[in-house]
Every structure is written in C-alpha cells, then in structure tokens.
Amino acid sequence: MHTLSTVGGGFVAGLFETAQRLGVERSALLRAAGLAQDTPQEGQARWPVGDVVALFEAAQRLTGRRDIGLEFAAQVRPGTFQVLGYALMTCRTLGEALALVPHYRRLVFDIGYSEMRMSEQGAHAVLEWHVLQPQLSYSPVLAEALIASWFAFGRWMAGVPLPLRQVTFQHAAAGAGEAFSQFFGCPVAFGQHTNALVFERSLLAMPLVQADETLHLAMREQARAAMEKAFGSTDVAQQVRAALIPLMPKCEATLAHVARALGVPARSLQRRLAEANTSFGQILDAVRKDLAKVYLRDASLSMLDVALLLGYAEQSSFTRAFRQWLGQSPLQWRREKVLQSLRK
Structure with a gap:
C-alpha cells in the first residue's frame, strides 16, 4: 500500500x-x-x-x-x-x-x-x-x-x-x-x-477510432488488476496479471521475475496459483492475447514492436502464438480491423 x-x-x-x-x-x-x-x-x-x-x-x-x-x-x-x-x-x-x-x-x-x-x-x-x-x-x-x-x-x-x-x-x-x-x-x-x-x-x-466493446471490457479488467496490484489485492491471479504488464517489454515475463515483483518466493506463488485453479503459463498467455489485440490497433507499432512489447524475443514466435489464439496472422487481424473501422 x-x-x-x-x-x-x-x-x-x-x-x-x-x-x-x-x-x-x-x-x-x-x-x-x-x-x-x-x-x-x-x-x-x-x-x-x-x-x-x-x-x-x-x-x-x-x-x-x-x-x-x-x-x-x-x-x-x-x-x-x-x-x-x-x-x-x-x-x-x-x-x-x-x-x-x-x-x-x-x-x-x-x-x-x-x-x-x-x-x-x-x-x-x-x-x-x-x-x-x-x-x-x-x-x-x-x-x-x-x-x-x-x-x-x-x-x-x-x-x-x-x-x-x-x-x-x-x-x-x-x-x-x-x-x-x-x-x-x-x-x-x-x-x-x-x-x-x-x-x-x-x-x-465524438466517436473514438479504436472503439471495441469486447476489448474495452478486457482492458478495464486489466486496469482493475493493476489497481489491485499497486494499492492492495488478495486475488493472486490478478496480481500476476498486473505484474506481467511492465515486465513483458523487458523480456522478464517469467515466474521468477513476477514472484520477485510481488515479493514472494517463486514456489509459494506457483502453489497459490494452483490453489486458484490456474497457472502462470495460462495467465501469461491470456495477458499476451488481450494486449496483442490492443497493440495491433495502434498503427504506429510494427509487428516487431508488438512482439517485443509482449515479451517475445522474435516476431515469428509472436506470429505462431497469435495464430493459435485467433486462427490468423497478426497482420491479417490488423487489416481486418482497419477495414471494419473504415466501414463505420
């Protein structure tokens, strides 16, 4: 606190x-x-x-x-x-x-x-x-x-x-x-x-260019998690989500780094996540998926920029993960969203 x-x-x-x-x-x-x-x-x-x-x-x-x-x-x-x-x-x-x-x-x-x-x-x-x-x-x-x-x-x-x-x-x-x-x-x-x-x-x-109800709800959840991490929370999954966001661009999105940021032993954090019926890998994957859709809407960010912001050492790793999440490449997804915004 x-x-x-x-x-x-x-x-x-x-x-x-x-x-x-x-x-x-x-x-x-x-x-x-x-x-x-x-x-x-x-x-x-x-x-x-x-x-x-x-x-x-x-x-x-x-x-x-x-x-x-x-x-x-x-x-x-x-x-x-x-x-x-x-x-x-x-x-x-x-x-x-x-x-x-x-x-x-x-x-x-x-x-x-x-x-x-x-x-x-x-x-x-x-x-x-x-x-x-x-x-x-x-x-x-x-x-x-x-x-x-x-x-x-x-x-x-x-x-x-x-x-x-x-x-x-x-x-x-x-x-x-x-x-x-x-x-x-x-x-x-x-x-x-x-x-x-x-x-x-x-x-x-005035309508906003990047308006998206589904994504907005996800980002509000991220904001709530960040608030809880910064100013107090007992929800370990939300604490991990909030801790991951600043660590990913530094390629430090690991259990050890998150545990250090939260001030707890890595094994203790792993055990608490298991008790909450989740895992570090599941949370990391969900955070990356949510933020990928946010970053891709920012035209000033290249595909490599997005990959690095999400903590991937290579763009190809990000592309593979994105295909697993949404069944298409990040570039295809971005182009579809641009076309949708133009039709509005």
Missing part, C-alpha cells in the same frame, strides 16, 4: 523520452532534479509526486524550453497512461472515456495530490485539474504537461481535430504564449482561477 502520492511509471518514462529527444540524458536529468541514479528502485513502477515535479522542472531548465510541457504532450500515447490509456481508447465516445477516468486515474496520478473535475456549463464542457496538497508546491510546467496531455490524447483517440473554446492556467504567463495558442488552437489565458480545457459539450458524443 502506498502512503505517499505517486505517479505511474509510464508517465515519467514519457518525460525521460522527451528530455532525451531534446538532448538531455536520463542521468543528467536525475542529477539536476537531485535524485539518485537508481530512482526508482528496480521493479518499482511508481514515483513520488515530489520527484516527478522536480524532474519536470529540471527538464525545463536543462532544455531551455519554456514549452516543454507541450513537447511532452505531443508524444503521448496509450502507454503514457499505462493500461488506463488502452481502456480509454477502446471506449465508444470521448464522453465515455472522460467518465471512466475517475475510476482508474490513480494508476497515473495517485489520489491526494490532485484531482480532475468534469462539469457541463450550458453548451460548454469544462475539464479542470486541481492541486489538493498544499505541502507540495504547485508546478506550472506539470500543470501545462497534464492539460496538454489530456488534449493531445483525446485528439489522438478521436482521430480528428478537437476544437477548443479556451484553455486556462492558474499560473502567470512566462513567455512562449504563441506556442501555447498554436498547440491548443484557441485562446490560452494565464493567471486564471483554474487549469482547464473548455470545449463544446457536443464533443462528448
């Missing part, structure tokens, strides 16, 4: 990638933020909020980019928000996705530090972000990164531009105002009472 407010590792990984793209290596960013080089410890998937604030502010200083929050947001994809991102992208509409966020947002930003508030005001909808912990200083760059991330990911899920009425920030402007207006495509006001996106309420009915 976490006693401190924390941030999911996928969100922080996105910052490291952004900084590296701008010429700042992970080690340099950690030093500038005053953090240890091995932070977080191996196997730790979450970062204290205070450390994340320090990393964003250090990245802004080292890169000299006042608009680094926008640069970060421009690259967000489902993995930035961990399994919650995949649950959101398979919703039917933008409104449905926004309604889902409060249930699982803790996977990205733990409760206690901040909260998201959604309201409807006449013909407009307002999505706000509020900092709740006064002992953690308000960070303008983090506020900008979050607000911009919501907008960028919503646009990515919809597959079309999402016109905004206005964007507001609590902090004062400090240059780069034109970059913000260009990014959001609307007036951006600083020094306001809230951090918010304001848009037409009709956009809530």
Whole structure:
C-alpha cells in the first residue's frame, strides 16, 4: 500500500523520452532534479509526486524550453497512461472515456495530490485539474504537461481535430504564449482561477477510432488488476496479471521475475496459483492475447514492436502464438480491423 502520492511509471518514462529527444540524458536529468541514479528502485513502477515535479522542472531548465510541457504532450500515447490509456481508447465516445477516468486515474496520478473535475456549463464542457496538497508546491510546467496531455490524447483517440473554446492556467504567463495558442488552437489565458480545457459539450458524443466493446471490457479488467496490484489485492491471479504488464517489454515475463515483483518466493506463488485453479503459463498467455489485440490497433507499432512489447524475443514466435489464439496472422487481424473501422 502506498502512503505517499505517486505517479505511474509510464508517465515519467514519457518525460525521460522527451528530455532525451531534446538532448538531455536520463542521468543528467536525475542529477539536476537531485535524485539518485537508481530512482526508482528496480521493479518499482511508481514515483513520488515530489520527484516527478522536480524532474519536470529540471527538464525545463536543462532544455531551455519554456514549452516543454507541450513537447511532452505531443508524444503521448496509450502507454503514457499505462493500461488506463488502452481502456480509454477502446471506449465508444470521448464522453465515455472522460467518465471512466475517475475510476482508474490513480494508476497515473495517485489520489491526494490532485484531482480532475468534469462539469457541463450550458453548451460548454469544462475539464479542470486541481492541486489538493498544499505541502507540495504547485508546478506550472506539470500543470501545462497534464492539460496538454489530456488534449493531445483525446485528439489522438478521436482521430480528428478537437476544437477548443479556451484553455486556462492558474499560473502567470512566462513567455512562449504563441506556442501555447498554436498547440491548443484557441485562446490560452494565464493567471486564471483554474487549469482547464473548455470545449463544446457536443464533443462528448465524438466517436473514438479504436472503439471495441469486447476489448474495452478486457482492458478495464486489466486496469482493475493493476489497481489491485499497486494499492492492495488478495486475488493472486490478478496480481500476476498486473505484474506481467511492465515486465513483458523487458523480456522478464517469467515466474521468477513476477514472484520477485510481488515479493514472494517463486514456489509459494506457483502453489497459490494452483490453489486458484490456474497457472502462470495460462495467465501469461491470456495477458499476451488481450494486449496483442490492443497493440495491433495502434498503427504506429510494427509487428516487431508488438512482439517485443509482449515479451517475445522474435516476431515469428509472436506470429505462431497469435495464430493459435485467433486462427490468423497478426497482420491479417490488423487489416481486418482497419477495414471494419473504415466501414463505420
């Protein structure tokens, strides 16, 4: 159980990638933020909020980019928000996705530090972000990164531009105002009472490109499992499912690595799974099958990318497994889903 407010590792990984793209290596960013080089410890998937604030502010200083929050947001994809991102992208509409966020947002930003508030005001909808912990200083760059991330990911899920009425920030402007207006495509006001996106309420009915009811249910189950692993669960099968997701891209989807992540002996974990009438192999196969269908819907991922994300050392191994699951190759399955989306 976490006693401190924390941030999911996928969100922080996105910052490291952004900084590296701008010429700042992970080690340099950690030093500038005053953090240890091995932070977080191996196997730790979450970062204290205070450390994340320090990393964003250090990245802004080292890169000299006042608009680094926008640069970060421009690259967000489902993995930035961990399994919650995949649950959101398979919703039917933008409104449905926004309604889902409060249930699982803790996977990205733990409760206690901040909260998201959604309201409807006449013909407009307002999505706000509020900092709740006064002992953690308000960070303008983090506020900008979050607000911009919501907008960028919503646009990515919809597959079309999402016109905004206005964007507001609590902090004062400090240059780069034109970059913000260009990014959001609307007036951006600083020094306001809230951090918010304001848009037409009709956009809530916007259909999402990757909508899939069956897959959505699977991803919600994955999100629930991840919540239980991060914040407490007695369901050993769900604990294993949640532990496997970050281990697979590192080719560490083994019983030994999962047991280490859960802090139990491998034999004990194996015994508990048997008592639950399942096995490590069955769970791994089910997780790979579910996530394969999610990853294949992301056109930016090659077949090799998908294979590696699922923990396969070779693409051919993934292809064989996929044929056993669904009776066709991953490429055939992807093409069929693309055609189905075009017919909608």
